[in-house]
Amino acid sequence: MRNVTRIAEVREAVRDWRRAGQRVVFVPTMGNLHAGHMSLLEAARAHGERFVASIFVNPMQFGPNEDFAHYPRTPQRDERMLSEAGCDLMFMPDVAEMYPFGSAAATRVEVPGLSDILCGEFRPGHFQGVTTVVCKLLHIVEPDAAVFGEKDFQQLTLIRRMVSELCMPVQIVAAATVRDADGLALSSRNQYLTEAERAQAPAIHRTLREAAARLAAGEQDVAAIERHGLRALEAQGLRPDYFAVKRAADLGPPQADTRHWVVLTAAHLGKARLIDNLQVER
Numbered sequence: 001m002r003n004v005t006r007i008a009e010v011r012e013a014v015r016d017w018r019r020a021g022q023r024v025v026f027v028p029t030m031g032n033l034h035a036g037h038m039s040l041l042e043a044a045r046a047h048g049e050r051f052v053a054s055i056f057v058n059p060m061q062f063g064p065n066e067d068f069a070h071y072p073r074t075p076q077r078d079e080r081m082l083s084e085a086g087c088d089l090m091f092m093p094d095v096a097e098m099y100p101f102g103s104a105a106a107t108r109v110e111v112p113g114l115s116d117i118l119c120g121e122f123r124p125g126h127f128q129g130v131t132t133v134v135c136k137l138l139h140i141v142e143p144d145a146a147v148f149g150e151k152d153f154q155q156l157t158l159i160r161r162m163v164s165e166l167c168m169p170v171q172i173v174a175a176a177t178v179r180d181a182d183g184l185a186l187s188s189r190n191q192y193l194t195e196a197e198r199a200q201a202p203a204i205h206r207t208l209r210e211a212a213a214r215l216a217a218g219e220q221d222v223a224a225i226e227r228h229g230l231r232a233l234e235a236q237g238l239r240p241d242y243f244a245v246k247r248a249a250d251l252g253p254p255q256a257d258t259r260h261w262v263v264l265t266a267a268h269l270g271k272a273r274l275i276d277n278l279q280v281e282r
């Protein structure tokens, strides 16, 4: 595996693979890799022959009081894991390479509306940072396909919409959420949990499952399911930002004929803000 820090080096490597007729699949990450990220690389295998992963903790997607400075960074371990997983190219730019005029002054990409609901309501500017950096990364790598985790369901929905609206010729592949045995979705932010909080955290998945079961059974009162979810999380010691039932296709309000639903939540537990979701067909 090659480890590069410059945009020009990525372009050169990808150009050579393209000339050789190979399909390139891209996995963007913020590093501190765990089994969830490895499953994205696993999903990538079905879509091409060459694999690029980026490791970039993107300052633009962190609010002023968020954990940018403390976000776990483990570059050497990440490099080893990517290499062992068969990645061909690791792109680890610094902030100046990605934002030559600084991240505050950078040109931005925004998906209005979708960026402002759910997590967007509680993390203003977050999704503008995500869509901006993903748009830039997709322009740098120009992959045939790019893989994103379903754990960040709103992010995945926004990226699909951005790619479609900006006519970007890339296939977006969704990879299923990886969970610990007790249901907690894997996340770098799980490291912020104390032992006692880690024992409480599976309440998120349990509560989502209860809501998903009620929806699957045909319950129509979405507001009641949302209220119950919020109360259940609070009763189990979490501080939820939201617990919401949406149409999976576009995160709009579900209609009578909606078949594909998603229940999403974000909740604080100690120093961590955890997100998770479950999709439901009915």
Ligand code: PAF
Pocket (backbone or CB within 6 Å): 028, 029, 030, 056, 058, 061, 130, 133, 134, 152, 155
């Ligand atoms: O999901 C993430 O790790 C990040 O939001 C992403 C897509 C790498 C953009 O910084």
